[in-house]
Amino acid sequence: MARMKFLCDAERCIECNGCVTACKNENEVPWGVNRRRVVTINDGVIGAEKSISVACMHCSDAPCMAVCPVDCFYRTSDGVVLHDKDLCIGCGYCFYACPFGAPQFPQAGAFGLRGKMDKCTFCAGGPEADKSDAEFKKYGRNRLAEGKLPACAEMCSTKALLGGDGDVIADIYRERVVRRGNKGAEAWGWGSAYGQPPKGGVAPAAPAGGKS
Amino acid sequence: MIRRLLVAAAVLTLAACMEVEQASTPERQAGQTVRRDTAAWNNEPLANGPKWSKGDRTSWEEQIKKRQLAQHEDRRIYQ
Amino acid sequence: MLLTRKTNGSAVQQSRLAQGLNGVLAKTIDRRSFLKRSGLTAGAGVAAVTFGSQLPFSMIGEAKAKDDSSGKIEVKRTVCTHCSVGCAIDAHVQDGVWIRQEPVFDSPINLGAHCAKGAAIREHGISHDSHRLKYPMKLEGGKWKKISWDTAYDEISKKMLEIRKQSGPDSLFIVGSSKHNNEQAELLCKWARLWGTNNTDHQARICHSTTVAGLGQTWGYGAMTNSYNDEQNSKSLMFLGSNAAEAHPVSMLHTLHAKENGAKVIVVDPRYTRTAAKADIYVRHRSGTDVAFLFGVLYHIFKNGWEDKQYIHDRVYGMDKVKEEVMAKWTPEKCTEVTGVSEADVYLVAKTMAENRPGFIIWAMGQTQHTNANAVVRATNIVQLALGNVGRSGGGCNVYRGHDNVQGATDLGPNPDTLPGYYPVAVPGSWVHWAKVWNIDLDWLKKQYASEALMARPGMTVSRWIDGVTEKTENIDQDPNLRMIFFWGHAPNSQSRGSEMLEAMKKLDLMVVIDPYPSASAAMFAMVRKDGAYLLPAATQLECDGSVTASNRSVQWREKVIEPMFESRTDHAIMYQLAGKLGFADQFIGKKDGKQNLRIVKSKSGDEPILEDVTRNETNKGTWTIGYTGQSPERMQAHMRNMHLFDVKSLRCKGGKDALTGYDMTGDYFGMPWPCYGSPTIKHPGTPNLYDTHLHPMDGGHTFRALFGVEKDGINLLAEDGIANKGSDITTGYPQFDHVLLKKLGWWDELTEDEKKAAEGKTWANDLSGGIQRVAMKHGCSPFGNAKARAVVWNWPDAIPQHREPLFSPRADLVEKYPTHDDVKNLWRLPTLFKSVQQKAVKDETHKKFPLVLTSGRLVEYEGGGEETRSNPWLAELMQDCFVEINPKTAADRGIRNGEYVWVSTPGINPGGGNPRLKVKAKVTEGVGPDTVFIPFHFSGWWQGQDMLPYYPEGAAPIVRGEAVNTATTYGYDRITMMQETKTTLCQVAKFQA
Ligand code: SF4
Numbered sequence A: 001m002a003r004m005k006f007l008c009d010a011e012r013c014i015e016c017n018g019c020v021t022a023c024k025n026e027n028e029v030p031w032g033v034n035r036r037r038v039v040t041i042n043d044g045v046i047g048a049e050k051s052i053s054v055a056c057m058h059c060s061d062a063p064c065m066a067v068c069p070v071d072c073f074y075r076t077s078d079g080v081v082l083h084d085k086d087l088c089i090g091c092g093y094c095f096y097a098c099p100f101g102a103p104q105f106p107q108a109g110a111f112g113l114r115g116k117m118d119k120c121t122f123c124a125g126g127p128e129a130d131k132s133d134a135e136f137k138k139y140g141r142n143r144l145a146e147g148k149l150p151a152c153a154e155m156c157s158t159k160a161l162l163g164g165d166g167d168v169i170a171d172i173y174r175e176r177v178v179r180r181g182n183k184g185a186e187a188w189g190w191g192s193a194y195g196q197p198p199k200g201g202v203a204p205a206a207p208a209g210g211k212s
Numbered sequence B: 001m002i003r004r005l006l007v008a009a010a011v012l013t014l015a016a017c018m019e020v021e022q023a024s025t026p027e028r029q030a031g032q033t034v035r036r037d038t039a040a041w042n043n044e045p046l047a048n049g050p051k052w053s054k055g056d057r058t059s060w061e062e063q064i065k066k067r068q069l070a071q072h073e074d075r076r077i078y079q
Numbered sequence C: 001m002l003l004t005r006k007t008n009g010s011a012v013q014q015s016r017l018a019q020g021l022n023g024v025l026a027k028t029i030d031r032r033s034f035l036k037r038s039g040l041t042a043g044a045g046v047a048a049v050t051f052g053s054q055l056p057f058s059m060i061g062e063a064k065a066k067d068d069s070s071g072k073i074e075v076k077r078t079v080c081t082h083c084s085v086g087c088a089i090d091a092h093v094q095d096g097v098w099i100r101q102e103p104v105f106d107s108p109i110n111l112g113a114h115c116a117k118g119a120a121i122r123e124h125g126i127s128h129d130s131h132r133l134k135y136p137m138k139l140e141g142g143k144w145k146k147i148s149w150d151t152a153y154d155e156i157s158k159k160m161l162e163i164r165k166q167s168g169p170d171s172l173f174i175v176g177s178s179k180h181n182n183e184q185a186e187l188l189c190k191w192a193r194l195w196g197t198n199n200t201d202h203q204a205r206i207c208h209s210t211t212v213a214g215l216g217q218t219w220g221y222g223a224m225t226n227s228y229n230d231e232q233n234s235k236s237l238m239f240l241g242s243n244a245a246e247a248h249p250v251s252m253l254h255t256l257h258a259k260e261n262g263a264k265v266i267v268v269d270p271r272y273t274r275t276a277a278k279a280d281i282y283v284r285h286r287s288g289t290d291v292a293f294l295f296g297v298l299y300h301i302f303k304n305g306w307e308d309k310q311y312i313h314d315r316v317y318g319m320d321k322v323k324e325e326v327m328a329k330w331t332p333e334k335c336t337e338v339t340g341v342s343e344a345d346v347y348l349v350a351k352t353m354a355e356n357r358p359g360f361i362i363w364a365m366g367q368t369q370h371t372n373a374n375a376v377v378r379a380t381n382i383v384q385l386a387l388g389n390v391g392r393s394g395g396g397c398n399v400y401r402g403h404d405n406v407q408g409a410t411d412l413g414p415n416p417d418t419l420p421g422y423y424p425v426a427v428p429g430s431w432v433h434w435a436k437v438w439n440i441d442l443d444w445l446k447k448q449y450a451s452e453a454l455m456a457r458p459g460m461t462v463s464r465w466i467d468g469v470t471e472k473t474e475n476i477d478q479d480p481n482l483r484m485i486f487f488w489g490h491a492p493n494s495q496s497r498g499s500e501m502l503e504a505m506k507k508l509d510l511m512v513v514i515d516p517y518p519s520a521s522a523a524m525f526a527m528v529r530k531d532g533a534y535l536l537p538a539a540t541q542l543e544c545d546g547s548v549t550a551s552n553r554s555v556q557w558r559e560k561v562i563e564p565m566f567e568s569r570t571d572h573a574i575m576y577q578l579a580g581k582l583g584f585a586d587q588f589i590g591k592k593d594g595k596q597n598l599r600i601v602k603s604k605s606g607d608e609p610i611l612e613d614v615t616r617n618e619t620n621k622g623t624w625t626i627g628y629t630g631q632s633p634e635r636m637q638a639h640m641r642n643m644h645l646f647d648v649k650s651l652r653c654k655g656g657k658d659a660l661t662g663y664d665m666t667g668d669y670f671g672m673p674w675p676c677y678g679s680p681t682i683k684h685p686g687t688p689n690l691y692d693t694h695l696h697p698m699d700g701g702h703t704f705r706a707l708f709g710v711e712k713d714g715i716n717l718l719a720e721d722g723i724a725n726k727g728s729d730i731t732t733g734y735p736q737f738d739h740v741l742l743k744k745l746g747w748w749d750e751l752t753e754d755e756k757k758a759a760e761g762k763t764w765a766n767d768l769s770g771g772i773q774r775v776a777m778k779h780g781c782s783p784f785g786n787a788k789a790r791a792v793v794w795n796w797p798d799a800i801p802q803h804r805e806p807l808f809s810p811r812a813d814l815v816e817k818y819p820t821h822d823d824v825k826n827l828w829r830l831p832t833l834f835k836s837v838q839q840k841a842v843k844d845e846t847h848k849k850f851p852l853v854l855t856s857g858r859l860v861e862y863e864g865g866g867e868e869t870r871s872n873p874w875l876a877e878l879m880q881d882c883f884v885e886i887n888p889k890t891a892a893d894r895g896i897r898n899g900e901y902v903w904v905s906t907p908g909i910n911p912g913g914g915n916p917r918l919k920v921k922a923k924v925t926e927g928v929g930p931d932t933v934f935i936p937f938h939f940s941g942w943w944q945g946q947d948m949l950p951y952y953p954e955g956a957a958p959i960v961r962g963e964a965v966n967t968a969t970t971y972g973y974d975r976i977t978m979m980q981e982t983k984t985t986l987c988q989v990a991k992f993q994a
């Protein structure tokens, strides 16, 4: 069964931010909330600069889900981690738990109160009726319900960002890594998110029996 | 720097280094407070979008995986 | 359950680790997160002002979330308007509202991919909180006032005719646009001529004019030789003067694919750019020393015998002279002395290119925007010729053009020296040709001009319009000074010497800005004037149809996505309506003797000409030189509907018919890259790679163009024996085809009777039947002849490219050895200074007061002058401050810390006194060396520390404003094309003090 994952190929990502604005566009996320960000490490350092696009990775053993005091998270049967904004109390625990800094909070209101948490939905909307106005307003588009994949990955300028079924991603990535002579064999963030040896070139798509 | 991140990542997942069981949750689950959510394949395909037969997970997945190959330029280049 | 279980222990542990990871991420210095983070509060502030603070989700758009299974959603296929890559977009439109944007995976050019700009383009269609100009406005008593279109037309035309009466037609300068589609560009070119002036220009002047001239003089055509796609067939890719990762992001899809297949990527740049981060070899050279670097490379090529001797013998003129000069002048020591690059690095580049053929040299404004750029471009061409890299798949000169249609606007649009298709204004035959195609009376046209002499004299350039206003009248090569300016889709902050532009604006009688975003022109003008300006809201390219030429010469047809928003009107409607007020509406639509070229339709913009008629009846009928004759609207539209049929590596259609029209695309190259010769009926497939003799002309093969005669000083200029297109009936060099040659060859009778009538006395370039081209190609010949490329351009001041120090050089010690040109009394109608500026700078020891090289360039989020993209919140949020990149050492020496404001001052001229200075944030980075700083050029809306917000029309200021680097750039122009110098000048950076 399909298990939705993300992978950003640091050998390819050029920090063009196409993924970031694709997300803004598709989900009409307001100013100040960034479901996806691109981070450049060692900016300007010759030979060491790398860019990576980061959003919620929809982790297997999602730390956000584990720490949420009101249990507002849930996982869809294709492995997408979603949450219910009606339950969210804006406590911010998930933000501290998340290794990727994915949870976002719309501007702090008066008295330091946080708004409801917002994060990448893998373009799968939320608990409201699929493709309804209510779902769009609260969570953005539900592309999976349309048979499409995340806007960010589909529009990535260099096809660095892959989003979709983990097996297919691993296949694509493995081919790429082999072709370029094992460069960038470590798939950034995969170990942390999916508990796999982060080797696109060597590892099987997913550990045996680990997926359903 | 990347290496360091990866090491950190590896340590982080020692506790749970296996892919966890993915339960299908079309309905509210025990111990879960959230409301129901419809599975993607239980939707009607759009008039001008990709097609699958409503309610059939396999056909939805098949088309999703096919569509995913658009993220692999080789498939378009060597089609 | 496992899924929801709170695994307390590990959660705590994880969160601590997670914090560590977050900490690492947060500590990385990167320009976006840091400048932005420092701007986050500012950003919030902006947000508060702009959108209101606690903003609910999805309030930016009006989009309807509801999917629509009933199929009311229309899908319109358009092309991104933000750069020359030409990425296709599927726009989903419901009830006239653009609700979604989907990737076009079928496009052979972008395969669905987009950069930040393309992925955010739907914002153009969102009316809520739009920062566009919404209705015509006029400056009155220092305030912008709303007026009606009729009032605007009445007042503008009255004023224009009044000034024309006093000063003649040359008192007007029209700055056109590389964002117009091909049809509009062609119409604007005509519009200027119908008014009676050659004073018209557009972004190409300050973008690739030196490229066009350099390439054209070398081998015939001033365009990118191959395509982005063809880089996949390449073994080495050298970027010299291009930061493609930011300027042409989706091109990197092809580049990186090539790299992964083993192509070597070399980046030579003063800055370690995002492109450099992906390179196998990065070389840092001193800004403005490209000729020295290239000839340093060539030295090693010759020394090691790596040149392609057979190719040079067969297809190149003058390489021996270049070799002599290079071996004598550009020894490794001299190259290193000038460029700062070690001999080992230069050698490595030479060796890598020699061992990995075919290969490309890729460039953009890093080569072109120099006082010496014509030489830089030619030096590049020469290196490629020496390696035998031109005229084949996988090798050539890939020139990345800037705006989406800058190639097309250069080919067809408002140029001061040429009519559409590069027919020179100086040649009377050009006027005869186009008057006939345009269906206008040539005698009437001559009377529109001040004189026939001025009709034949190239006009001023956009880089110098300010001098056209302020220079002493007796020094300029036309009667009046400029008194009126039209900014028709062009930003003012892209022209250098911005500080002096205000003086010109003070003097103007009339300024008209026609733009979806009134741009900084409005604000600058209002800063120094109380009246005299009009703003007219133009529709964007998403609000009309038309064709657009990508950098690789492929022509794509855009469908109209939405109707023009607010009160805006399409550019061609405005041209036609204003022509009516000025008395040349009939000529504009080619109405004469019972014939009419362009039909008029009623639209939301009022009366407007049909753009397909322009393509069919004018462009296709007249642009024989560069082959815009075969791309009929029908063919283009069929390509757009059937993108999946085109191969990504070759761009060729293997087979398939268009379901709607039955048109068979088999053999066509995508978008029929020009030259696409002959009439559409002969189905020339287009030319994917220029000068590729391995193919038959009817398969897109060609030779080097015979543009410079057949012989020079007894040396044969035509190709040597054995060099000809595949399948050619002539297997040696030959001159251009005309009726005489056709008769001599005995091929004349292959013309039809009608063709004979049209072709009699004509050449391949002005035979309106296309018969000469058809017959020549049938015999496997290129209509434009078969000659050698020129390594020596004897008709230019530097026959062999010379390194010349920039006017403001950090190396005063080298100026004497490598001086610039002598001053020129009259160049493009204006006196132009070279030596006097350079020598004064040396004498004044300017390099001591301003010890740092200032260079400028692109950011991925923004385009050009940037008003349009800085008005798009999805893009604006990503880059909220203008900044200067400065090396840690340089910063430390000055006590400057990352993220702080600094003053950057240059030796430019502030008419009010002193030197211009810019208030920008410091981005401390090793990306630049200690002797260089970098400022992006997309900002405007601050003037030397002051926010210009009060001077913008209400609601039409961009979200993000900042200092325009060009406020402070200095004097300096290319000797041939009047390209401005924006890549190498001097500056000083100091801590900010209010
Ligand atoms: S998957 Fe969708 S919601 Fe998540 S970052 Fe990508 S575009 Fe945004």
Ligand code: SF4
Residues within 6 Å of the ligand: A008, A012, A013, A014, A015, A016, A017, A018, A019, A020, A038, A051, A052, A053, A155, A156, A157, A158, A159, A160, A161, C114
């Ligand atoms: S669109 Fe792709 S290349 Fe661009 S920043 Fe995002 S992941 Fe990187």
Ligand code: SF4
Residues within 6 Å of the ligand: C080, C081, C082, C083, C084, C085, C086, C087, C110, C113, C114, C115, C116, C117, C118, C119, C248, C249, C250, C251
């Ligand atoms: S700006 Fe250029 S690269 Fe980016 S999406 Fe548009 S056409 Fe493509």
